[in-house]
Amino acid sequence: MICPQCGLPNLDQAKRCLRCNALLNSQSAAAAAPADLTPPRATSRRRWQKLLMAWKRRQGFVWPSYPRPDTPGDNDASSFRETLAFRAAVAILCGFFLPSWRQFHLGRRARGRAFLYAAVLAFVALVITLGTPHWRLCLWLLATVQSWSMIDALQRPGAPLGETLRICLLSFFLFFAAGLADRMLVHSAIAAAGWEIIPAYYQHGDLRAGMLVRVVPQDHYQPGDLVAARFGAYYDARFGSYYDRVIATGSHHVAIKDAHVYIDGHTAEQQPLNHEWRGMNWQPFTMQDNEVLVYASWLQINADWGDPYPDQLAATRPNLPPERVRGKVIVRWPLWHRQAMP
């Protein structure tokens, strides 16, 4: 074959000329060789693309595993461990109790630290805001960190689109599941400590919604003590108990009129917990020696509603026999309202 460039006769099977190294198949050389051998140059800096690439490089990657030689039972064990179900179970269990464990196990230390710090921060915020109306926000924040960590542990580079979509759907489920589980745990811890949560309608006075209190039975109560009292009969099944201030104890002549309590003809020194209470008027009555005067000020029975039913009347009567007073209310959480146990 004659070289088209320098004319040197070459062997027929030679691909390149011995002298000038040109391709001997002139047709392919002419067809394949581009007219301009200067490479194209970039017209823009593509800064954001490069930043993204740099970030991905910093994350690194896990070297792809290659299939191992067949051994008895080995494929079944390894294939099960590689399944999404198994990885999900491990990630969920580890991610719930220690959000960053799976990241550390996979060698992603920076990510693990980030999730760990976020979880600790959310947990500390939850503990601090426990007893305030904001504790639920911190609880859902903690659930967000937990679910995010679980989902991050499940993802693997190069996964097919179907798996990625399934993981996205799983993330919604995990978020709500983590939130509900955290809430159950918090309520269980509160119940185990013997605390009670002040209901949401307590927005006034010394007791506010969300506060964690402990009810301690006492032999005697003083005016001004915060106590928990049971409703009588009709309301018991609906509300359980209520919390308010002791207005008076012992034998006194009591009158309640126009949102004022009168003890022995004088305005009582202690008033109910709700400063804006608009209670119904009570006909003057005399308390027994062992009775405690506690008015359910949150129960806004308007005088315009008309006379209450007899069972309602009995259930909300303010002079309580001792067996209806559960005990003295001691605030335990939040910390800045904490009271010493008697």
Place this chain on the structure above:
Amino acid sequence: MTHRFNALEINDAPTAAKPAAPASRGEQIKDAQFFLDAANTHFYRLEWEPALKSYSQAASIDAGSAQAWLGQIFCLVNLQEYREAELWYGKAIDIVGEGADLLAVRAILAARCADFERACGFSDSSLESAGTSALPFIARGEIFLYARRNAEYCFEQACSCQPQDWRPRVLIAESCLFNGKDAAVMLGMKFVQSMLATQGQQAELHLALGRLCLALGRNAEAHQALEEASVLAPDMTSVAQYLAQSRARRGFFARLFGAKK
């Protein structure tokens, strides 16, 4: 000798450029090899644009030169023009075919684009036909740096292919510097320093050492290495910018906030 052929009518390939005829006796023939040598010199001195130009001239003279195509693609990778490098790689394999070195540089390109799956594939293919070339092992080592595996072993394999050649060490240093992590930079420094012990007159090695020291915050050592490089190769233009960097880090606040060690 070449003047005897000037009068002959040879039907040359229309796209292949002719090397320029020497103007006078004794002047070097500027053929493909001449431009390749010049390009390699620029390349290892980190002068990417002149290297790219010289490689392009070599490829224009000899379209079948795999080294010229390889050099062009590698220069584009080092200039971070990844899309263009990928395009040019496609053209290169059409003309010169897929060789181990081309596959290796393609693997490096994929790794720097954070496309690690492709990088692993190209690296595997290049190692299958590695031969005596060090570049496939260097590419593998760079990918191992991102996978947090034993990159040192790969780099040692690369150096053992050409034990007396300082060029693989410069490429290893470049890979480690691009990775940016302290562990990788210190690994690169280890390979460069071991070669400097026997080839202390190579300016490119001093330049590589200077850059590695700058990356680690060892300003004084960096300055010394860069000064040595500039003395050994006064025509090296790339050393000036690194010298300027080392001078800029001499201030109090630069030392306070910039120095790592």
